[in-house]
Amino acid sequence: MKSKEWIADGNNYSLRLYVAGMSTLSVEAITNIKRICEEELEGRYELEVIDLYQRPSLAADEQIIAVPTLIRKLPLPLRHIIGDLSNKERVLVGLDLRKKKEEKVE
Amino acid sequence: MTKKLIVDHVHIEPMEIQETGEYNLEGLFIRLAYAIDSIGATRVVLDTMQTLLGRLSNPAIIRAELKRLFIWLKQKGVTSIITAETGKDSITRSGIEEYVTDCVLILDHRIVDQLSTRRIRIAKYRGSSHATNEYPFLINVDGIISVLPLSSLSLDHIAYEERIPSGIDELDEMLGGAGYYRGSSILISGTAGCGKSSIAAHFVDATCRRGEKCLVFLFEESPSQVLRNMRSIGLDLEQWVSNGNLKLLANRPTRYGLEKHLVQTIHEIEEHHPDVVVFDPISSFWRDDQSLEIEAMLARIVDYLKTKGITAMLLNLNSEGEYMEHTNSNVSSVIDTWLLLRNIEQNGQKNRNLYIVKSRGMSHSNKVREFKITNDGIQLSDVERV
Secondary structure, three states: OEOOOOOOOOOOEEEEEEEOOOOHHHHHHHHHHHHHHHHHOOOOEEEEEEEOOOOOHHHHHOOOOOEOEEEEEEOOOOEEEEOOOOOHHHHHHHOOOOOOHHHOOO | OOOOOOOOOOOOOHHHEEEOOOOEOHHHHHHHHHHHHHHOOOEEEEOOHHHHHHHOOOHHHHHHHHHHHHHHHHHHOOEEEEOOOOOOOOOOOOOHHHHOOOEEEEEEEEEEOOEEEEEEEEEEEOOOOOOOOEEEEEEOOOOOEEEOOOHHHHOOOOOOOOEEOOOOHHHHHHOOOOOEEOOOEEEEEEOOOOOHHHHHHHHHHHHHHOOOOEEEEEOOOOHHHHHHHHHOOOOOOHHHHHOOOEEEEEOOHHHOOHHHHHHHHHHHHHHHOOOEEEEEOHHHHOOHHHHHHHHHHHHHHHHHHHHHOOEEEEEEEOOOOOOOOOOOHHHHHOOOEEEEEEEEEEOOEEEEEEEEEEEOOOOOOOOOEEEEEEOOEEEEOOOOOO
16 A cells, blocks of 8 residues: 555655454554554555465565564664554654654653 | 475564564464475474563563464474573573473583583473483584483393303302303402402403403503503503404593593493493592592493493502492492402512402302412412411
8 A cells, every 4th residue: 555646765664564364453453554654654655464374484584473563664774563553652663753752852 | 305494593673673562473373384384394493482582572472372382383293392591490481381281301501610511301291201310411522412321220231141251260260160240340449559450451351362342441541551561461452452352542530521421431332332341440530529420420331331231340449548348339239240459468578369249140259369460460379378
């Protein structure tokens, strides 16, 4: 799923969400990431959802142990975010869209 | 060539992870299943659980998934080996042994007197009885792991009927007329200079002369010293070294730890397949603070040799003034034949004598026999001198 005008430059986000089948966790994560993308990355993201049951070899290739795992492919560096993505704050920190609380400039 | 081994590095980079809600480890399961299925693996090694447990921060999820993992592996029909770190109060730091149904092995590595000792213990083995003690083991340079042989401890040895000559005719007569039993253990003890090595040399000579093989472990003298000494009493052992029947191996007891000595000994025996093994002397190993372990090691060596049907001759140096029949009880209990040598001062001269303390399974002489070490070897006198 891509946003309307996706341009491959340094500011654009390339995200992959790895899930194991369509469990409650999977559905939860998919819903959450879609919302977060629309809210925070409008116009500058592409998101791919991959079912590891369909493509099991990717689990080793991408170093996935926990599911769901969201991998930020771009911008570098690579980031792994695990869980159903219900904690939006944590997701944003993981994606480098928010500074961690301690680093916030008041 | 079909692929038989997959090594997968599961990398969890702590800096990269953010835990954002519920999750499980199904990714690991998928990965495992894929790897197992792709080569039809029957064995799986997970090394080490500690990494998994350390990097992910939700212990409840981890525990539940570990439990699920062990069940899953079983259902998958693979034999799996999982490594983990020991804890202070529990077998593993994270308590995963609770989920392990079949077998738990505990390894330990200690440094004692600058010598490292590794030990292994079976803590659990479902479905079968198992040895419960700790056993030393060694990782050799070629990677092979040697554990002290366990089968030896069952007292289940074959008792040979055959008798083999001691190399000294009169001594054979004392030994029920025929010599030692093949496969038995023989202890020769006495103070310094009593003639233990000479008695052993006769036995070695007789063995090699018969075409059998002999291995001698020397802990005090070098092979060339021994060959020279025996040549002076009329025994040419060099000829047996040349034709391959005799091998003399010298080593200082302090060079290795006890376990390594044991393993080296066994290794040499398995390489050379001797019929007779001589240890000259075992007393070199003795240290007061390690007497139990030394006794145990010797008992194990003797036991191992009996299992193999190899005749063992052990020489023991008693110190002056030591009560003559005192030899550590653990050792003497695995000994079948025990010769005691003494030097007695009489009328201003030193006389050598020997007698048989015990010799299982045969009627033996109880006489104290005087003997001399001459240029033609050991000669026993006819009559006991009072």
